[in-house]
Amino acid sequence: MNDQFEGGCLCGAVRFVATGQPKWVAWCHCQSCRKHSGAPVSVFAAFERTAYVVTKGGITKFNSSPGTRRGFCGKCGSTLTCESDRLPTETHFHVGAFDQAARLPPTRHIPPRSACCGYTWATPKLEIRDQSPPAREPGKVYSAASLIGSTGLRLPGGRSNRLAGS
Ligand SMILES: [Zn+2]
Ligand SMILES: [Zn+2]
Numbered sequence: 001m002n003d004q005f006e007g008g009c010l011c012g013a014v015r016f017v018a019t020g021q022p023k024w025v026a027w028c029h030c031q032s033c034r035k036h037s038g039a040p041v042s043v044f045a046a047f048e049r050t051a052y053v054v055t056k057g058g059i060t061k062f063n064s065s066p067g068t069r070r071g072f073c074g075k076c077g078s079t080l081t082c083e084s085d086r087l088p089t090e091t092h093f094h095v096g097a098f099d100q101a102a103r104l105p106p107t108r109h110i111p112p113r114s115a116c117c118g119y120t121w122a123t124p125k126l127e128i129r130d131q132s133p134p135a136r137e138p139g140k141v142y143s144a145a146s147l148i149g150s151t152g153l154r155l156p157g158g159r160s161n162r163l164a165g166s
């Protein structure tokens with residue numbers, strides 16, 4: 001069905017299904033989300049708690065700050081959710097936890113002072129370079145050096161790593 005979004009953790013111990021369109025899909029840049037995910041930016045899809053069911057296992061919760069709970073798989077550690085007492089009817093899913101995350105493109109950035117994850121940005125927002133070059137042919141493995149070299153990026157020390165003939 002088109003209006004169902006299935007997802008789960010890396011090891012498969014936790015599975016869930018959300019039904020209907022999310023209330024919003026947005027980037028969060030806060031330090032709390034960074035620490036929980038290990039990523040510089042997180043993207044969340046917000047669903048009403050009545051709009052999804054956990055179909056396998058259970059989401060383990062951690063109180064990351066007063067009134068905010070971070071959900072993860074207790075077996076493999078995958079980051080899964082964020083819930084805040086300030087938005088008591090919503091669960092925010094890390095979009096990468098969905099099997100088809102590309103169906104949930106983010107449309108805005110959560111402002112620095114928001115009720116979303118109950119956390120005020122303590123660090124500068126990471127600028128997203130949407131014009132980053134594609135990784136060329138799908139399925140073919142490239143070395144990091146060849147990819148960096150092909151963009152002509154300057155390496156520390158001022159050397160250009162552009163490869164001869166690329
Ligand atoms: Zn797991
Ligand atoms: Zn956040």
